[in-house]
Amino acid sequence: MARLQRSAEAISLPLPRSLSELAGIIRDGIARAQWPETKVYVQLTRGAAPRDHGFPVSAQPTLIMTFREMHPLASDVRIRGVDAITMPDLRWGRCDIKSVNLLANVLARQRAKEAGVFEAIFVHGDEVTEGAVSNVLLVRDGRLITPPEGPAILSGVTRGVVLTLARKDGIPVDERSMTRSDLAEAQEVLLTGTTVEVIAVVRVDGAAVGTGRPGPIASRLHEQFSEYVRKSL
Amino acid sequence: MARLQRSAEAISLPLPRSLSELAGIIRDGIARAQWPETKVYVQLTRGAAPRDHGFPVSAQPTLIMTFREMHPLASDVRIRGVDAITMPDLRWGRCDIKSVNLLANVLARQRAKEAGVFEAIFVHGDEVTEGAVSNVLLVRDGRLITPPEGPAILSGVTRGVVLTLARKDGIPVDERSMTRSDLAEAQEVLLTGTTVEVIAVVRVDGAAVGTGRPGPIASRLHEQFSEYVRKSL
Numbered sequence: 001m002a003r004l005q006r007s008a009e010a011i012s013l014p015l016p017r018s019l020s021e022l023a024g025i026i027r028d029g030i031a032r033a034q035w036p037e038t039k040v041y042v043q044l045t046r047g048a049a050p051r052d053h054g055f056p057v058s059a060q061p062t063l064i065m066t067f068r069e070m071h072p073l074a075s076d077v078r079i080r081g082v083d084a085i086t087m088p089d090l091r092w093g094r095c096d097i098k099s100v101n102l103l104a105n106v107l108a109r110q111r112a113k114e115a116g117v118f119e120a121i122f123v124h125g126d127e128v129t130e131g132a133v134s135n136v137l138l139v140r141d142g143r144l145i146t147p148p149e150g151p152a153i154l155s156g157v158t159r160g161v162v163l164t165l166a167r168k169d170g171i172p173v174d175e176r177s178m179t180r181s182d183l184a185e186a187q188e189v190l191l192t193g194t195t196v197e198v199i200a201v202v203r204v205d206g207a208a209v210g211t212g213r214p215g216p217i218a219s220r221l222h223e224q225f226s227e228y229v230r231k232s233l
Numbered sequence: 234m235a236r237l238q239r240s241a242e243a244i245s246l247p248l249p250r251s252l253s254e255l256a257g258i259i260r261d262g263i264a265r266a267q268w269p270e271t272k273v274y275v276q277l278t279r280g281a282a283p284r285d286h287g288f289p290v291s292a293q294p295t296l297i298m299t300f301r302e303m304h305p306l307a308s309d310v311r312i313r314g315v316d317a318i319t320m321p322d323l324r325w326g327r328c329d330i331k332s333v334n335l336l337a338n339v340l341a342r343q344r345a346k347e348a349g350v351f352e353a354i355f356v357h358g359d360e361v362t363e364g365a366v367s368n369v370l371l372v373r374d375g376r377l378i379t380p381p382e383g384p385a386i387l388s389g390v391t392r393g394v395v396l397t398l399a400r401k402d403g404i405p406v407d408e409r410s411m412t413r414s415d416l417a418e419a420q421e422v423l424l425t426g427t428t429v430e431v432i433a434v435v436r437v438d439g440a441a442v443g444t445g446r447p448g449p450i451a452s453r454l455h456e457q458f459s460e461y462v463r464k465s466l
Contacts, residue, residue, distance in 0.1 A: 011340060041284055050301065051274055053335065053342035053366055068283065090326030092337050101334040102286065104325050107244060109286035133286055 003155065004042060007098040013046060016061045025065065033067035039195070041066045043100065073196060078222070081202030081214040082118035084189070086180075087111060089122035089129050089152075096151050108132040119191055121183075121204065124152065128178045131191055135159040136201075138178065139188035139217050148175040158192040158225070165224045171217065188215035198222040236388065237275060240331040246279060249294045258298065266300035272428070274299045276333065306429060311455070314435035314447040315351035315424070319416075320344060322355035322362050322385075329384050341365040352424055354416075354437065357385065361411045367426035368392040371411065371419035372450050378415060381408040391425040391458070398457045404450065421448035430462075431455040 001019045008015050017025070022042070030038045047059030091104040108120035109132040120132045129147060130136050135156040137146040144166050149155045166173050183189065187210040189201035198221045200214035234252045241248050248255070255275070263271045280292030324337040341353035342365040353365045362380060363369050368389040370379040377399050382388045399406050416422065420443040422434035431454045433447035 011336065012343070051299070053339050054346045055339075055343050066284070088326070092325045093321070093323030094337070097336075099336055101336040103244065103330075103332055103334040104327070106286050106288075110245070110288050113287045 003098055003157065004044070007096075008044060010094070010097045011099070012055070013044060014061065015044070016063055029065055029067045033069075035067070035069040037070040037072065039068045039070040041068070070195070073199065077118075078199055079214070081200040081218075082191070083116075083203040084119045084121050084131070084191075084201045085112055085115050085117050085205055086123045086128075086183075087120045087132075089124035091122070094151050095129070095154050096149065098154060105132045117203075118199075119201070121201075123180060126179050127152070128180060128183050129153055130156075131193075134191040134193035134196055136178070137162070137190040137192065138182060138186035139190070139215065140182060140186055143172045143174055144217065145174045145176065145178055145182060145186075147178050156192055156194075158194060158197060161228060162190075162192050162198055162221055162225060165228060166217075166221060169220070169224060171221075186210070188217050190218050190221065198225050236331055236390065237277070240329075241277060243327070243330045244332070245288070246277060247294065248277070249296055262298055262300045266302075268300070268302040270303035270305065272301045272303040274301070303428070306432065310351075311432055312447070314433040314451075316349075316436040316439075317352045317354050317364070317422070317424075317434045318345055318348050318350050318438055319356045319361075319413075320353045320365075322357035324355070327384050328362070328387055329382065331387060338365045350436075351432075352434070354434075356413060359412050360385070361413060361416050362386055363389075364424055364426070367424040367429055369411070370395070370423040370425065371415060372421035372423070372448065373415060373419055376405045376407055377450065378407045378409065378411055378419075380411050389425055389427075391427060391430060394461060395423075395425050395431055395454055395458060398461060399450075399454060402453070402457065404454075419443070421450050423451050423454065431458050 001023060005015060005019060026040055029040065043064045045062045046056055047062050049056030049059040087108045092101065108122065112118065112120040112132065119134055121136055122129045128136060130153045135146065135153065137144055146159065147153050163173055183204060189204060189209045191199050191201060198218060200218035202209055202212050202214060234256060238248060238252060259273055262273065276297045278295045279289055280295050282289030282292040320341050325334065341355065345351065345353040345365065352367055354369055355362045355364070361369060363386045368379065368386065370377055379392065380386050396406055416437060422437060422442045424432050424434060431451060433451035435442055435445050435447060
């Protein structure tokens with residue numbers, strides 16, 4: 001909710017309801033959908049107006065929410081870990097704004113799908129930023145490394161929870177820029193996201209990460225994340 | 234039509250009709266709309282499907298066209314010329330693809346509107362790329378300079394026509410990268426676009442361009458452009 005507010009503010013889009021009203025609608029939608037687990041998607045636009053680049057002057061914002069069944073990742077995928085490829089990060093300079101300007105992500109994700117792998121990891125020059133639909137964290141010498149919040153990444157909600165859990169668990173966390181060689185020399189590579197939660201990447205561009213199997217920190221953090229979610233219900 | 238085809242191809246979006254069929258629909262729409270002049274907007278999507286980043290597998294592409302009355306720029310605006318501001322170019326790495334991923338353009342255009350000027354000119358590092366809704370050309374020492382086609386700009390249809398007309402008219406044209414100092418030292422700055430056609434920028438970030446009035450090459454090229462359009466009807 002905070003990120004929705006922040007993103008809307010960053011593009012001068014007024015929220016048509018207060019955050020607590022929105023939360024009420026979401027709770028209501030989940031209750032009415034009656035899925036075992038629900039994936040909520042909230043989309044807000046400036047409203048209907050003739051096409052123009054300048055903001056419409058008198059349009060009412062349009063708020064759309066969908067409530068779909070959430071299918072958690074199959075457990076064998078989690079046990080095996082997933083593969084990823086790297087791709088040039090062609091996205092714009094404000095990736096911290098959650099918006100539907102996702103063509104670069106869509107193309108990267110499709111490329112991954114066609115390559116038969118789970119995710120595309122974006123690399124900008126020498127910097128590893130994030131995945132097409134996930135944040136990327138890695139483990140080097142027992143430390144958890146991930147790029148800091150800023151315009152180059154979308155600050156994932158799962159990312160934030162996982163970093164907090166790691167710190168509580170005594171795992172040192174470095175939020176710093178992450179290079180190609182960090183990625184190449186990592187003992188573990190992790191993806192975080194709403195659907196993937198925490199999952200280990202075991203192969204990047206065909207090369208094994210660490211032992212080529214999910215490592216202990218990925219497993220530990222996923223366990224803790226699941227417990228955190230259970231407790232929050 | 235060629236750019237629509239090229240853009241669709243670049244994102245692996247199959248055209249649902251041939252270019253000549255599309256041209257037929259457009260001609261039909263213009264005839265039915267009966268505006269004195271018509272602004273046609275064509276939008277193509279992959280079709281309706283549940284939200285996901287990977288391409289939908291069986292969706293039918295959705296093709297939407299709008300036919301609105303085209304309001305040419307008021308002639309006093311053209312006589313006076315317009316003001317512009319520069320802004321950091323935050324757009325993605327494939328600006329040559331015409332798509333609706335225009336949030337950076339929308340924010341820049343709105344910023345220009347709020348600053349009371351006509352256009353925002355994007356600057357990437359030291360390079361002047363293009364306007365939020367137009368291409369930028371400038372005149373230095375009698376030569377017309379504009380960035381070459383490539384991923385940093387949208388290859389404007391009006392831009393292409395104007396460059397051809399300039400060459401025919403004996404004006405030397407340099408398609409090369411254009412720096413901030415080119416812009417600062419230009420005798421004339423021109424914008425090209427479907428709605429603006431060819432218009433002179435007389436002030437950038439508050440500083441006068443050349444004499445502070447539309448220059449001879451802008452006027453000449455707009456004249457030739459108008460004649461070219463008249464002849465094409």
